[in-house]
Amino acid sequence: MGQLVQGNNKVGTARGIYLGLRQQIASGVYAPGASLPSSRALAEELGVSRTTVTTAFEQLISEGYVLVRQGARPVVNDNMAGDDGEVPHKASATTPGLSAYAERTMALPQSHLPARPGLRYDFRYGDVSPDDFPKLAWRKALTSAVLTRRERLGYGDPAGSEALRQALQGYLWRARGINCDYRQIVVVNGSQQALDLCARALVNPGDRVVVEEPCYAMARNVFTTIGAEPLPVACDGDGIDTTQLPQPGQHRLAFVTPSHQFPLGGVLSAGRRRELVDWAESGNAYILEDDYDGEYRYDVRPIAPLYLSGRGRVIYIGTVSKTLSPTLRLGYMVLPPGLVEPFTRIKQLVDRQAPTFEQDALAALIESGAYERHVRKMRRLNGERRQAFLDVMHEVFGERVEIVGTSAGLHVVVWFNGLKTSDEARLAEAALLAGIGIYPVSRLYSEASERRAGFVFGYATMPVQNIPQGVRLLGRVLAA
Numbered sequence: 001m002g003q004l005v006q007g008n009n010k011v012g013t014a015r016g017i018y019l020g021l022r023q024q025i026a027s028g029v030y031a032p033g034a035s036l037p038s039s040r041a042l043a044e045e046l047g048v049s050r051t052t053v054t055t056a057f058e059q060l061i062s063e064g065y066v067l068v069r070q071g072a073r074p075v076v077n078d079n080m081a082g083d084d085g086e087v088p089h090k091a092s093a094t095t096p097g098l099s100a101y102a103e104r105t106m107a108l109p110q111s112h113l114p115a116r117p118g119l120r121y122d123f124r125y126g127d128v129s130p131d132d133f134p135k136l137a138w139r140k141a142l143t144s145a146v147l148t149r150r151e152r153l154g155y156g157d158p159a160g161s162e163a164l165r166q167a168l169q170g171y172l173w174r175a176r177g178i179n180c181d182y183r184q185i186v187v188v189n190g191s192q193q194a195l196d197l198c199a200r201a202l203v204n205p206g207d208r209v210v211v212e213e214p215c216y217a218m219a220r221n222v223f224t225t226i227g228a229e230p231l232p233v234a235c236d237g238d239g240i241d242t243t244q245l246p247q248p249g250q251h252r253l254a255f256v257t258p259s260h261q262f263p264l265g266g267v268l269s270a271g272r273r274r275e276l277v278d279w280a281e282s283g284n285a286y287i288l289e290d291d292y293d294g295e296y297r298y299d300v301r302p303i304a305p306l307y308l309s310g311r312g313r314v315i316y317i318g319t320v321s322k323t324l325s326p327t328l329r330l331g332y333m334v335l336p337p338g339l340v341e342p343f344t345r346i347k348q349l350v351d352r353q354a355p356t357f358e359q360d361a362l363a364a365l366i367e368s369g370a371y372e373r374h375v376r377k378m379r380r381l382n383g384e385r386r387q388a389f390l391d392v393m394h395e396v397f398g399e400r401v402e403i404v405g406t407s408a409g410l411h412v413v414v415w416f417n418g419l420k421t422s423d424e425a426r427l428a429e430a431a432l433l434a435g436i437g438i439y440p441v442s443r444l445y446s447e448a449s450e451r452r453a454g455f456v457f458g459y460a461t462m463p464v465q466n467i468p469q470g471v472r473l474l475g476r477v478l479a480a
Contacts, residue, residue, distance in 0.1 A: 017046070017056035025065055025076050032078045036066065104225045109443075121470025122437035125263075125411040125458030126326070132378060132460075133325050137370045138361065145360035158348035159340070160187025160332070161359040167366040168332055175372070176294060176305050178316065180334050186343055187354045189329040191290060191319045193347075195222045195255075198288055198315060200346050201339070203228045203252050210254035212240050214444035216262050216290070219255050228252075232446040235261050237404070239268030242275040248283030255288045259303040262292065263413050263444055263456045265405015267303055277306075280313040287314045293322045293409045295375050298383050303408075312336045320362065322410060322460075323375050330354065330362055382410055385459045385467060392468040396475040402452075410460040413441055416478075419453035427453065427478065434477050436470055 024030050036042075039057060043050040057074060060066040066074045098106070116122060159165070162182070169182040188194045195218070203209060205227025211220050213232035223230050231251065233244045239261050245254075254276065258268035268276070280287050289306045297303065307316040319331035335343055347353075365371040390406060393414065402415040419427065424440035431438045441454035459467060 014052045014055035014059070017042075017048075017053060018059045021056065021060060022065060025080055030076045032076050032080055034076050035073045036075065038073050100227065101225055104227065105221075108221050108224065116432075116437050119432075119437045120435050121466060121473065122461060123439070123455075123457040123459065123470070124437050124461060125439065125456045126321075127458065128322060128325060128410070128460045129462070130325075131463075132381065134365075134370070134374050137365060137374070138324075141361035141364040141368075141370075142357060144364060145357045148360070156353050156356050156359075157344075158353050159183075159344045160185065160354060161356065161363065164359040164363040164366075165332075167363040171366050171372070172318070172334065175375075176291070176302065176318075178305060178307055178334060181337075184335050184337060184340060186333045186335060186340065186347065187359060188331045188333060188347065189351060189354055190321060190326070191292060191317050191331045192218060192222075193350070194317045194331055194333045195219050195288070195290075197333075197343055197346055197350070198253065198286075199223055199226045199228070200350075201342055202286060208246070208251040210245065210251050211446075212256060212261060213446055214263060214441065215255065215446075216257070216292075217444055219288075219290070220446065223253075223255075230446070235264055235266060237264075237266045239266045239272055240276070242272045242279065245276070245279050248279050248285070251283065251285055253286050253288060254280065255290065256306070257290045257292065258306045259291055259294045260296075260405070260408045262290075263405070263411065263441060265407070265409060265412065267408075268306065273306055273309060277310055277313060281311055285313070288317065289314050290317045292317075292319060294318070295323055296379055296382060296410060297408045298379075298386060299407045307334060315339070323371075323378060324362075328358060328362075330358060381464075382460055384464050385462070386412075388464050388467045389457065389459045389471065392471040396471055411456055411458040414455050414457055416453045416455075421449070421451050421453055423453045424455070428455070430477050430480070431474055434473055436474050436477065438474065 021030075021036065030036060036057075037045070039050050039053045043053045046053070057066065057068075061068060061074070064077055065080055067077050068074045116124070164187055165182040165185040168185050168187075169180060172178040172180065188197065199222050203223060203226055206229070208229045208231055209223045210233055211223070211230045212235050214235070215232070220230050231246060234241050239258055240256055256268065256276070258273065260267065276287060279285070287306065287310065289310075291305055294302050294305070305316060307314045313336075315336070316334040317331065318334075320328060321331070324330075333343070362371070365374075386406070389412070390403065393401060393403060400417050402417065403412050404415070405412045416423075416427075421440075421442050424442055428438050428440055438455045438457065441456050442448065444456070462470070
């Protein structure tokens, strides 16, 4: 018989014999109905134990390649004609195509900011410093969750653990003034899954969705990939411009960041809040409120959520990505009561549930008060980073820049007077060669247009003492 070797699998192993025989069956060395060598004969030929050969035969039999009858040698199954299993073969002349959803996804520009390890001065936004994570408190809470005696280890409620939902109910009342039943809260794997659930539950292909301009690109992409048509509405210092909203009834949703518009930092004014809710109510639409960094307000108390004046039209989305870490993938939604059941059923189909131990650990942190103590500490520390950044930017660049969105959050947008959008890539590349990460704002706009060059600067990842050094070096890069 032929050489029984397959890739790196040696002939002397049961798997090597199994793969070799399977390849010979697929290539026609042993045709359908042909007899294979007996286990005794094959063992003698290969110099291995009969048990090894028997194990290989048993695998072939279990997969249907080989049939055995009492007192007879094994034979190749007649149904194996033309079946080569995992053996390499030529591609079919016609291959299945991607779904329309996948095609739309592949057509989108890359919206993920690539990690750049080794950069000393990285003003990447959306990340937090690993040094800020409450390692000891989290380890204690997670260990306790793992060691807690349970009747069984099984699937939990797709909407989230009752303990975490009740803890979040109390936290949202204390921190954001939201008074809701804990059963209105659905725990999700980060705010991105919340957006995906909203798109699946409330939007059909061909529907129209209002989004901010500029906006969080991953939100716009979620609606695009399901076949909806996002309508960008311009934002200014007071948030989304409600005078530019389309006629009510033509759009299913509006996605907004009213407490700290991403990325420009404006706060949606009281008048515009009322107009936006009126628009949703008269058009039978919902508003998605992404409160991605509502805990970080440096000049006054945190801005009240739009949910409070939403008249049942607002879906509130929160996350611990900016307070603890985006690696935890824990977020939550506060839903109008009528949406809880459909959202929960859809989530069960998407991923079954959020991780149980992490949910219990977060619930323990909130209930003990450790989470809110951590938030206060992070607000103070990031306030220091923010002030250090603003001071050195004014020192180095002066009137050559305009900085917006400074009163809240973990990032600002810096507009460079005298530079255009077309200069952004060139400046970012020059900065990168000097060891500085800066990120153009133009990627957050739906359409390219000529404006001042702008960059989104995050300051939450660096030690305070590194921020002035990085900005001064950037000043030298720009001068060159």
